[in-house]
Amino acid sequence: MGKRKKPIQFNDKRLFYTIQEVADHFAVNVSLLRFWEKEFDTIRPRKTPGGTRQYTREDIQQVEVVYHLVKEKGMTLEGARQTLKTKKDDQTRRVEAVARLNEIKKELLLLEEEFDQLHERQKYSSAKTEE
Secondary structure, three states: OOOOOOOOOOOOOOOOEOHHHHHHHHOOOHHHHHHHHHHOOOOOOEEOOOOOEEEOHHHHHHHHHHHHHHHHOOOOHHHHHHHHHHHHHHHHHHHHHHHHHHHHHHHHHHHHHHHHHHHHHHHHHHHHHHO
């Protein structure tokens, strides 16, 4: 059985994420991320003096574009490189749109949950007043 994805919970206070967090987010090995750094110029996480990689949200978005092309669409590395050269803006916009839609979906699900709770409270309170 393969690894399960552990989505990164982005927040405004955190600037950097570890390579392990990014690997867990995409359910890939850390070594694959290091390999992609060598293969794709767009993936360039910051490195500390000790050599520890620090990924920003932008770095993670670049990994997401490569992940989408290679893992989800099944492209070869060369095919992904060519696509990024010729259609980088399209791919980046597509990945960003999917990420925004997922955020909107989360918000809508939270609103639905709050609405359901409010509805239940209202039913309960109206049942009490009828008694």
